[in-house]
Amino acid sequence: MKRLNPYSGLVGGLSAGKLELLSAAVEERRLREEIGVGTLAEAADRYRPRPACSACGEASPWRDGREPSGVRRWRCPSCGARFTSLTGTVLENCKKPLSTWVSFIRLALFAVPLDACAEACRITHQTAWKWRHRLFAAVDGYQDRIVLRGTVWVDETYINDTDLSRGYGQARKRGLSRQKVCIAVGIDSRKEPVAVACGHGKPSSGRIMEAMGGSCGEGGAPRARQVIKSI
Numbered sequence: 001m002k003r004l005n006p007y008s009g010l011v012g013g014l015s016a017g018k019l020e021l022l023s024a025a026v027e028e029r030r031l032r033e034e035i036g037v038g039t040l041a042e043a044a045d046r047y048r049p050r051p052a053c054s055a056c057g058e059a060s061p062w063r064d065g066r067e068p069s070g071v072r073r074w075r076c077p078s079c080g081a082r083f084t085s086l087t088g089t090v091l092e093n094c095k096k097p098l099s100t101w102v103s104f105i106r107l108a109l110f111a112v113p114l115d116a117c118a119e120a121c122r123i124t125h126q127t128a129w130k131w132r133h134r135l136f137a138a139v140d141g142y143q144d145r146i147v148l149r150g151t152v153w154v155d156e157t158y159i160n161d162t163d164l165s166r167g168y169g170q171a172r173k174r175g176l177s178r179q180k181v182c183i184a185v186g187i188d189s190r191k192e193p194v195a196v197a198c199g200h201g202k203p204s205s206g207r208i209m210e211a212m213g214g215s216c217g218e219g220g221a222p223r224a225r226q227v228i229k230s231i
């Protein structure tokens with residue numbers, strides 16, 4: 001027999017405001033167990049315990065209290081700038097709880113459309129748009145320092161091109177049409193991954209090699225996709 005949830009009765013009697021506080025506390029606890037931090041303030045203290053001045057780079061700013069959210073504030077002894085531990089990060093001026101950001105990132109990893117992300121995270125389209133741009137800016141250039149070595153396995157995936165000049169909104173063609181952008185993904189034996197845009201439609205092996213070549217170090221050579229189809 002299914003056991004009754006002993007908390008159902010307690011939750012049923014809570015006001016809307018108290019229920020919101022309770023669900024926020026539950027979310028914080030869940031996040032703490034999943035990613036080690038439950039709030040913006042905890043994330044700031046963990047990952048930016050002593051940030052440099054966001055204006056001049058001074059390495060030893062003074063502590064200047066905390067925001068109502070608990071995020072630490074700083075003041076620069078050199079230029080007088082005031083900033084918080086989250087200034088210059090994707091979480092700067094974030095008014096939503098950390099759990100909303102984590103959900104947003106998880107959805108973005110599955111390439112969920114922006115409006116669907118906004119709906120699922122209960123944020124406006126404008127906020128979702130701003131967050132996605134911040135996310136892209138944060139990861140931009142991340143793979144530039146990755147150098148693939150030794151044998152590199154390559155596979156491709158395809159996404160629809162949303163560039164208006166390329167016929168966005170036109171009837172979608174089935175299969176691998178020229179409307180799709182090819183993303184070549186390479187991985188080496190150390191499991192370092194690199195993804196590069198590889199033009200429209202199905203690319204030749206040569207085009208993949210050329211696109212991937214810049215990420216390969218000495219002795220690194222992508223193997224033809226005909227040899228290894230999947231990674």
Ligand SMILES: [Zn+2]
Nearest residue numbers: 053056076079
């Ligand atoms: Zn400064």
